[in-house]
Amino acid sequence: EEKFENVKALRSELGQQLTEAELRRANLAVELKQKVDSAFKPLCVVNFKVDNTVLQDNTMGLGFRRTMQLDHMKANDPIAPWDSIVSGQRVNDDWVQVAREKFLPMRIRGCPVLVGADGGSRPVSRGKTPRS
Numbered sequence: 001e002e003k004f005e006n007v008k009a010l011r012s013e014l015g016q017q018l019t020e021a022e023l024r025r026a027n028l029a030v031e032l033k034q035k036v037d038s039a040f041k042p043l044c045v046v047n048f049k050v051d052n053t054v055l056q057d058n059t060m061g062l063g064f065r066r067t068m069q070l071d072h073m074k075a076n077d078p079i080a081p082w083d084s085i086v087s088g089q090r091v092n093d094d095w096v097q098v099a100r101e102k103f104l105p106m107r108i109r110g111c112p113v114l115v116g117a118d119g120g121s122r123p124v125s126r127g128k129t130p131r132s
Contacts, residue, residue: 045087047117048096050104052082055111062113065103068095080104085117 050062061079066072068091080086080098088098096104096114106114 045089046096047085047087048104048114049117050080050082050084050086051113051115055108055113057108062104062108064098065105066101068092068103070105070108086114 059079059082061081061084063073063079064077066077086096086098086104088096088104091097091103094106096106098104104114106112
């Protein structure tokens, strides 16, 4: 609805009336442009150290999640061993995506478990999976 109103306001300023079909086409064009723009944003892959210094957990490593929810993993899912380096795209302040349907949390119980690793970031093209 908001997109319709933005297009309607623009056309109104130009002194033109829109039909419902024109509104739908304009809205679809705006949505398509947004999808194309986001699809071609360059990815930035960053290296992280899987760190157990603060958490002090008695496990072998940090479990990969299938989604960005802490409980979305199973016992037989792979882990990133403590002190290893993983490469991935930071999705937000809480999650890093290392592959399709493969996420790691930045914190567990408030403790940082992924910390920046030397080497910085590097751009990659879409369609390639970051490697660890």
